[in-house]
Amino acid sequence: MEKLITLLTASGIYNISGGQFVMIVVGLLLLYLAINKNFEPLLLVPIGFGGIMANIPEAGLAFSAVENAVHFAKPEVLQALASVLSASSTDAETLLHAYHTSSPSVHATASLVAQDGGYNNGMLYNFYLVAIASGVAPLLIFMGVGAMTDFGPLLANPKTLFLGAAAQFGIFATVLGAIGLTTLGVMDFSIQDAAAIGIIGGADGPTAIYVTSLLAPQLLGAIAVAAYSYMALVPLIQPPIMRALTTESERKIKMSQLRHVSKLEKILFPISLLILVALLLPDAAPLLGMFCFGNLMRECGVVDRLSDTAQNALINIVTIFLGLSVGSKLSADKFLDVQTLGILVLGIIAFGIGTACGVLMAKVMNKMAGGNAINPLIGSAGVSAVPMAARVSNKLGLESNSQNFLLMHAMGPNVAGVIGSAVAAGVMIKFVG
Amino acid sequence: MEKLITLLTASGIYNISGGQFVMIVVGLLLLYLAINKNFEPLLLVPIGFGGIMANIPEAGLAFSAVENAVHFAKPEVLQALASVLSASSTDAETLLHAYHTSSPSVHATASLVAQDGGYNNGMLYNFYLVAIASGVAPLLIFMGVGAMTDFGPLLANPKTLFLGAAAQFGIFATVLGAIGLTTLGVMDFSIQDAAAIGIIGGADGPTAIYVTSLLAPQLLGAIAVAAYSYMALVPLIQPPIMRALTTESERKIKMSQLRHVSKLEKILFPISLLILVALLLPDAAPLLGMFCFGNLMRECGVVDRLSDTAQNALINIVTIFLGLSVGSKLSADKFLDVQTLGILVLGIIAFGIGTACGVLMAKVMNKMAGGNAINPLIGSAGVSAVPMAARVSNKLGLESNSQNFLLMHAMGPNVAGVIGSAVAAGVMIKFVG
Amino acid sequence: MEKLITLLTASGIYNISGGQFVMIVVGLLLLYLAINKNFEPLLLVPIGFGGIMANIPEAGLAFSAVENAVHFAKPEVLQALASVLSASSTDAETLLHAYHTSSPSVHATASLVAQDGGYNNGMLYNFYLVAIASGVAPLLIFMGVGAMTDFGPLLANPKTLFLGAAAQFGIFATVLGAIGLTTLGVMDFSIQDAAAIGIIGGADGPTAIYVTSLLAPQLLGAIAVAAYSYMALVPLIQPPIMRALTTESERKIKMSQLRHVSKLEKILFPISLLILVALLLPDAAPLLGMFCFGNLMRECGVVDRLSDTAQNALINIVTIFLGLSVGSKLSADKFLDVQTLGILVLGIIAFGIGTACGVLMAKVMNKMAGGNAINPLIGSAGVSAVPMAARVSNKLGLESNSQNFLLMHAMGPNVAGVIGSAVAAGVMIKFVG
Amino acid sequence: MDNLLSEGLELMVFGMGFVFVFLTLLVFVTGLMSKLVTKYAPAPEIKPAKKRTSASASVTAGATAANNDELVAVISAAVHKYRSN
Amino acid sequence: MDNLLSEGLELMVFGMGFVFVFLTLLVFVTGLMSKLVTKYAPAPEIKPAKKRTSASASVTAGATAANNDELVAVISAAVHKYRSN
Amino acid sequence: MDNLLSEGLELMVFGMGFVFVFLTLLVFVTGLMSKLVTKYAPAPEIKPAKKRTSASASVTAGATAANNDELVAVISAAVHKYRSN
Ligand code: NA
Numbered sequence A, B, C: 001m002e003k004l005i006t007l008l009t010a011s012g013i014y015n016i017s018g019g020q021f022v023m024i025v026v027g028l029l030l031l032y033l034a035i036n037k038n039f040e041p042l043l044l045v046p047i048g049f050g051g052i053m054a055n056i057p058e059a060g061l062a063f064s065a066v067e068n069a070v071h072f073a074k075p076e077v078l079q080a081l082a083s084v085l086s087a088s089s090t091d092a093e094t095l096l097h098a099y100h101t102s103s104p105s106v107h108a109t110a111s112l113v114a115q116d117g118g119y120n121n122g123m124l125y126n127f128y129l130v131a132i133a134s135g136v137a138p139l140l141i142f143m144g145v146g147a148m149t150d151f152g153p154l155l156a157n158p159k160t161l162f163l164g165a166a167a168q169f170g171i172f173a174t175v176l177g178a179i180g181l182t183t184l185g186v187m188d189f190s191i192q193d194a195a196a197i198g199i200i201g202g203a204d205g206p207t208a209i210y211v212t213s214l215l216a217p218q219l220l221g222a223i224a225v226a227a228y229s230y231m232a233l234v235p236l237i238q239p240p241i242m243r244a245l246t247t248e249s250e251r252k253i254k255m256s257q258l259r260h261v262s263k264l265e266k267i268l269f270p271i272s273l274l275i276l277v278a279l280l281l282p283d284a285a286p287l288l289g290m291f292c293f294g295n296l297m298r299e300c301g302v303v304d305r306l307s308d309t310a311q312n313a314l315i316n317i318v319t320i321f322l323g324l325s326v327g328s329k330l331s332a333d334k335f336l337d338v339q340t341l342g343i344l345v346l347g348i349i350a351f352g353i354g355t356a357c358g359v360l361m362a363k364v365m366n367k368m369a370g371g372n373a374i375n376p377l378i379g380s381a382g383v384s385a386v387p388m389a390a391r392v393s394n395k396l397g398l399e400s401n402s403q404n405f406l407l408m409h410a411m412g413p414n415v416a417g418v419i420g421s422a423v424a425a426g427v428m429i430k431f432v433g
Numbered sequence D, E, F: 001m002d003n004l005l006s007e008g009l010e011l012m013v014f015g016m017g018f019v020f021v022f023l024t025l026l027v028f029v030t031g032l033m034s035k036l037v038t039k040y041a042p043a044p045e046i047k048p049a050k051k052r053t054s055a056s057a058s059v060t061a062g063a064t065a066a067n068n069d070e071l072v073a074v075i076s077a078a079v080h081k082y083r084s085n
């Protein structure tokens, strides 16, 4: 009988909180968007599923050993934790606050105390530690993306790098926006939070996750979900902005064909980029270094089996763990916050500003080049969101001129946007990290 | 000359113990069964090889740093270990007992002391820590199995889930058997040991390893070997029981064809199952969560590259490490014990009872459905052992009626058995974990 | 304005040291050799790229948390480090020396202190810890190589094992050479350094890395680069030695065709080898154990999916991390040393002596077998460097007799050389480890 | 000892009971789900894919099957032009 | 210094000696193994597979090659029926 | 608060400025690199491969494409002989 009561009182249905219920619904919504609407499914299926698992009541899959110990609240364990954390009382909130603000060495001791008490890290928390807290998963995805990227179109027309630069204005404008909301008292973001939110405008998932895990790990769930959702929404967000800022005649501009790029140029490009990073912005070295490494493996032609693994088995394995780990941060107490709303609003503004600046920069460049050389529609591709944004440029071009294929021309600013936001990320880490 | 003596006295042949010799023979036997008799070779080849490596004298591949330090017995290191372990003396047995029963924080300190003394974890021990002690390897295998499983036959005839439930009786009967032997003084199993042994009757390798690593890690070697061996022996163990419990006319029953199952049902099933687990039995969440995740990746159709990796590269990598890690627990002192004999006997009883209950349940369901709808031969497939048990059902059906193809009908209870034993595992972990 | 100065004073160009500049050039040179000259590109591309990343100023990618803390020199952190390291002063050199010679437990404490101070392990340092310091990467590569190796030619003519033994003389002669240079005061190598350098003569990359990581980790960069470079140079190094030591008539000797080797023999060989290792040299058990395991997976025919993964996805993933990790040891302070010069010179001598001894042994065996049975050109393949050395034997054979295909005959000593150098590695680890 | 035995018995009763309750619920949930699917999304095999396409065509124009076909055409044209100069 | 040199010499003698002893033993063991195999399991290439099949046919009926062929037939039939309604 | 705002502004100015400076430099470096390549290694598509082959032919004879062709021939011959007895 006692066993039956144990079973019931430990069941999910007996313990579920309103927040957990809502977050499970959010997880289901993400799965719906990913599967039915094709929203970046490679990430949003694992994130959504991880989000549901993270909110299973009593399972504690997304919690650390200390958090689980505090949740189950054995008095002697709480006492021991309060002692190592120098917390003034043993109530949950005080202990958790002391734990989350403790130094790494106190953290390690508290973890052992919780384990001595019989509590362990949840499965998803371990995935998070290994994949994201260590920084390794976003870097390996960047390496795989590098191995998938063809810099040919960019090398054929290096000036498109300026479009990739201009589109990053969305990032910095959003940082200012987040700070503005804080100054007005609407939200409460630190400068680190603001920087991480801004990076959503970079339209690059792994960069956003990497920067957020360094600057504002408590916002990881919301920022990653916003970043991937908006990347999926690029075909909805960008066209109105692009149409509003360009004239019909500009959209009709046919660009001259790209020159052929030699194998040697493609091999030398990632090396040149790496050295430039090394000389100017060491803080961007992990991200851009791994990106260049992947690209060099692709182009050098002598390590095809490594390049193939980086593009397939390895990036797939890492994606599974990265997605589940991000999902583990979709816990009610972190996600169901007015901040998340702020992040969603700011994120879409960042996308919009980035798109607009890319298009405006393309218009300027077109003017400077005589007015008939650069179709401003390719400017929006500078936000990155590879290859979706380039496809959107191509689509709008075809609407105005059914013989105007802008895809390859838009791939230049598209990959330039990846470099641009990684550079912006490095600046953020340098200044506010 | 001194060097020659060093070499000789450190050689395996000089140091080999009787137990190590026997265990190397056991390892060779497992390799023979795997390679020549096709006994679950994917697991038993790595387990057998790992078992041989674990018993190489003086190499200490399967031992932790502390165990290696105790084996080589430098007095000052033993003294330091005795001090941190609060052991009353420095003899090997006392130290090892204190080490194995120490709390995680004392464990960590002892490990550092052993490393300060110049000893390290053996290679296989490290594999064990990463793959099994962390719990990750069985979970990833479950994810891969989920990605390989087609729930179509089960969805076409959900009542076969009852067969998957009934067959789990073998698990609980065996727990009682193990306790009975202990009460009679024949064996000495704790309730945790009994629960882990019972899970052998679940006929599901990763579930057995996961539960055992949580409840009775010292029995891991014997339980894993028994589980995989008996799964390989399903075509020998089941037929006599099936024949004894069914009449010729029952075995001739031809089942109506299964209805077509839509893609959407297949997508919604893993999600429904996950939510049921979340609401009722959070302790089964890691196992069934990863299983459902793998199955959702398979069915949703938008993350095929992840599903493909989960079914191939990832599950293969994990299988290699899981097998070697299990093999590392085939050390003489743990395996050559009367308990192992008890485990082998109880394990086969568990299989037998499970098979019988599955068949009897099918007979009951057949009676309730009018006596000519369900061929009781598919009941035995409820133990899981996918897809071997379903093939056995099919084979016996063909013997009675050469036009009677039961394979697809038996796949329903077969995959139901996987769910059933994972639920049983969750109950065990809840009650005795 | 202040921010601008921060940016400039933290830039690479402001901080680059001469050593870092030179090492970046060395990294570029390695990439050039790998890509343009096809020097073992699978390893030298990652090593070269890792070497460049390791020398990015201020990024600290190859440094541990403690090394980064010492570099950035916050006084309170230095004070705390000096205290846990019991260092007499807080100047960089003293602290680093105390850190590098500290016991594992002090090491762990110092690492936590540095993290408390806000410093972390660099990305490449983490790769190094996981891949090489743990010993796992070379072992997994050995497993993959085992899964790629066909012992058929060796089994058809087991006497070629003697050639694989003789060629290891290069290893031990080089150890003596390194010690000689130290005795003469030219260099300053410990016996451990000498042993690790000698292993270059084994012409086997993973063995060299494994032994060096155990005996002389500070030499890892130089030794790995030397080992892989010389393996790439085998077609240049070996022919003159082979021509000098053989007569034209010897080079014309046509060897009788190899007998057919049965599947069963191929299955039993890795098991026999493992047992011999277990009985005689437990210290070679990790290396040869994993090698035999890989080969058994290949030959047993029942775990093809594991063998396939070991040969492809897994070995590729490990190669990427191993290469980057080795590259992380190409930091200026460790590589730009007169010792590196010594290592390069001794390494090539080791190769030369090994080649010569292999050829001479083959001549002796040919004499003993009647003078017309064994072409001495196959002796040089005993150094391993699979399959390059066997190809060189074949090429020189064809030069003397255009109908003389020695490739299969040379594969026997070639794989015997792998076993031989792994045995030599075990002896080294036993005696000086 | 006696205690252990009663614990084992209890484990058997509750364990087996729970397994049956859980799988019975799963039978009902699955049946309900299948019924709802057959009722509200009846088309076998082909509809879900179609539905997904049409539903999302209005939302994420760039990423749907329809657009993918179009895309293939575009890329082919582009690559063709790009290579042929 | 002198000590180091003598240690190196010793290492060379014992190391090289051990390598030769080990590989010599391996030559004998391999030769013996091959002889035994040729004597007691002589068939080249084809027998081992055959032997394995027949040996295990009596033991693990469900998992042998013979049964796999049968299985393929069964599954084909089953799938055919299953799809054709 | 005011402080935060000014920090944000500064971050925007320097951040955006740096991004432009960096990418501008990259435009120049890339352009220069392309010019040098076109000047000193002008052949499109085919030369680099050829060059690599010929350059390394003299250095690492055993590992070049040329030798690989040769190798394939050799192995074919060897395997053929080996199997045909
Ligand atoms: Na971007």
Ligand code: NA
Residues within 6 Å of the ligand: B201, B202, B203, B204, B382, B383, B384, B385, B417, B418, B419, B420, B421, B422
């Ligand atoms: Na089961």
Ligand code: NA
Residues within 6 Å of the ligand: C201, C202, C203, C204, C382, C383, C384, C385, C417, C418, C419, C420, C421, C422
């Ligand atoms: Na060798």
